[in-house]
């Protein structure tokens with residue numbers, strides 16, 4: 561087979577991520593930490609639960625005394641301290657209430673009958689299905705002091721934020737958000753809100769990529785419209801690099817004489833790779849731009865909106881992940897599915913926009929009807945990208961690898 565003249569996605573990813581170091585950390589309040597990535601391991605300072613407590617509304621007692629009628633000697637609501645349980649008695653207790661010393665079992669109130677003079681009797685004859693320890697949530701069952709609570713590199717989503725709060729933690733060190741400059745090239749591109757002249761189109765790429773990048777964890781430092789002119793392209797690339805860890809451009813990376821981005825990049829810095837074995841996204845360009853205190857990575861996405869969309873998932877997500885030191889961003893989860901389409905590829909791997917449906921026979925991938933790289937509607941319903949390798953044919957019913965589009 562002839563050598564593929566295009567660079568493989570794997571080689572492009574290797575080149576893009578080589579030498580990337582995790583950014584520094586910053587200390588922030590937990591109330592601002594949603595979606596940020598931990599730059600430190602966190603150990604538990606408290607047992608959770610902090611004390612044995614009841615999992616049910618009911619009665620705390622000694623299991624050995626379960627068969628007797630028991631008078632109620634104390635009432636323990638959640639948040640109230642308990643005192644030692646007097647032998648031959650039980651305690652009225654509520655979910656979350658502290659187990660009184662001496663009690664070893666909680667009976668839920670549905671299993672108990674009480675009489676007028678405040679005695680309870682366990683309704684279940686002899687309490688046969690009630691074991692010692694039932695309905696008691698033991699101290700430290702969830703987390704013990706000194707346990708690793710959360711690891712460095714964890715994205716702080718809902719459950720992790722709950723864990724931090726459960727420890728009384730109010731501030732954490734997170735990785736600084738990667739700074740991204742987003743430039744839109746093309747004389748035809750106009751921002752929504754302005755009138756369109758003949759031949760012009762609205763800028764779909766900017767809000768689309770801004771949203772994706774922010775969901776990946778980046779902070780957008782600069783956006784700009786770049787006209788199809790070499791000098792202006794150079795000037796704005798230089799300016800963008802100074803504000804950002806990553807400069808992302810859209811458009812202007814193909815072969816036409818109005819495509820100035822590559823030349824400007826080569827003059828200012830370095831073009832590492834151009835022309836990848838993928839569809840959409842073939843003219844994608846990767847490189848670097850020098851700055852006063854180092855360098856900024858450059859990702860030149862093709863102008864076609866779907867090419868930019870797919871390029872963001874395949875390259876920008878792992879790049880932002882590497883800068884954040886967040887391993888879950890390095891790879892999209894892969895789900896094998898049955899193809900509900902046929903497709904044949906040549907030298908480019910095809911990332912088809914598909915909707916996965918989960919049937920009793922397993923996941924099925926339905927391809928968007930029009931897979932052209934200018935047809936952004938193909939992305940709106942898609943929840944995955946089906947990967948059709950180079951030089952292959954997929955028939956309906958064949959198994960196909962699908963990349964699940966999770967942002968974080």
Ligand SMILES: Nc1nc2c(c(=O)[nH]1)N[C@H]1C(S)=C(S)[C@@H](COP(=O)(O)OP(=O)(O)OC[C@H]3O[C@@H](n4cnc5c(N)ncnc54)[C@H](O)[C@@H]3O)O[C@H]1N2
Pocket residue numbers: 744745746748749761762763764765766810811812813814815816819840841842843861862863864865867933
């Ligand atoms: N002779 C060749 N022509 C093209 C080739 C090729 O190999 N030989 N490759 C085609 C492929 S594949 C792609 S993808 C595009 C990529 O071109 P560019 O990256 O240079 O992008 P532009 O030409 O600037 O724009 C392409 C297309 O996308 C529209 N566009 C651009 N920016 C935006 C935006 N922000 N929002 C919405 N739409 C945008 C632009 O108007 C063009 O229609 O090149 C092919 N050509």
Ligand code: MOO
Pocket residue numbers: 838839840841842843862864866867933934
């Ligand atoms: O690579 Mo282009 O993105 O096929 O349309």
